Amino acid sequence: MVLLRNLNKSMIFILLFAALALSGCVTSKEPLLNTVTTPVRAGKYEVQYHVDGKWTKFAAGSLTLINRAYTWIEDREASSLLNSNPRGTKFALVDIGNNYFIVVVVTADLQNPIWVGNYMYGIARRAGGAFLYDFPSCLDLLVSQGFSDYQIEKIVAYECIYSSKASLTSALTTYAKRTTMWKRLAPSGH
Numbered sequence: 001m002v003l004l005r006n007l008n009k010s011m012i013f014i015l016l017f018a019a020l021a022l023s024g025c026v027t028s029k030e031p032l033l034n035t036v037t038t039p040v041r042a043g044k045y046e047v048q049y050h051v052d053g054k055w056t057k058f059a060a061g062s063l064t065l066i067n068r069a070y071t072w073i074e075d076r077e078a079s080s081l082l083n084s085n086p087r088g089t090k091f092a093l094v095d096i097g098n099n100y101f102i103v104v105v106v107t108a109d110l111q112n113p114i115w116v117g118n119y120m121y122g123i124a125r126r127a128g129g130a131f132l133y134d135f136p137s138c139l140d141l142l143v144s145q146g147f148s149d150y151q152i153e154k155i156v157a158y159e160c161i162y163s164s165k166a167s168l169t170s171a172l173t174t175y176a177k178r179t180t181m182w183k184r185l186a187p188s189g190h
Contacts (some may be wrong), residue, residue: 025117025120025121025135025137025138025158025159025160026120026121026122026135026136026137026138026141026159026160026162026168026171026172027107027117027118027119027120027121027159027160027161027162028117028118028119028121028161028162028163028168029117029118029119029161029163030118030119030163031104031118031119032119032162032163032164032165032168033092033094033102033104033165033168033169035094035095036068036069036092036093036094036104037068037093037094037095037101038065038068038070038093039093039095039101039126040063040065040070040093040131040185041063041065042062042063042064042065043062043063043187043188044060044061044062044063044187044188045060045061045062045063045072045185045186045187045188046058046059046060046061046185046186046187046188046189047059047060047061047074047183047184047185048130048183048184048185048186049182049183050182050183050184055184055186059074059075060074060075060188061073061074061075062075063185064088068092069090069091069092070090070091070092070093071088071089071090071091072088072089072091073087073088073089089105089109089110090105090106090109091103091104091105092104093124096169096172096173099125099126099127100123100124100125100173100176101123101124101125101126101131102121102122102123102124102168102169102172103121103122103123103124103133103135104119104120104121105119105120105121105122106118106119107119107120117159117161120135121135121162121168121172122134122135122136122172123136123172123173123175123176123181124185125176125181127184129186129187130184130185130186130187131184131185131186132181132183132184133181133183133184133185134175134176134179134181134182134183136172136175136179137158138158138159138160140175140179141160141171141172141175142160144174144175144178144179145171145174145175
């Protein structure tokens with residue numbers, strides 16, 4: 001760990017700027033993944049956060065499955081999974097092996113689509129009867145890979161934009177294996 005008091009002011013400014021400039025999402029302009037799977041059953045679920053050593057309910061809602069695409073509709077207005085749309089947040093899951101799944105969201109379906117990319121990506125892992133998940137920022141991905149993700153096509157407007165399925169899958173898998181996920185989607189009462 002680097003102590004801030006040991007850095008000069010210009011280095012601190014550069015680190016803060018990098019953190020702010022790279023805090024956006026992981027996206028692509030074209031769909032990179034098209035082999036979707038349906039490992040989660042439709043039904044009532046809770047979004048839970050790991051707080052003080054236990055899973056705490058943050059929100060509840062319904063998960064529906066139509067034509068291999070999921071829709072999450074919360075029972076209240078708070079948006080816990082993403083920038084939720086009142087009509088529901090649509091997403092797909094792509095199995096990448098070892099109980100890991102890439103979450104694919106069409107950004108136009110979000111309430112306030114502000115991203116450069118047309119598709120936003122997250123990572124999920126099956127754990128017990130629930131799915132741990134995260135939507136890492138561009139900075140999160142770079143930190144998890146030691147700032148060496150040469151596979152990112154470009155960084156635009158705070159987003160890491162990918163153009164290769166293999167690169168995206170590798171980056172998200174590396175992130176998931178090196179990070180503790182503190183959010184989960186669990187069946188109600190779990």
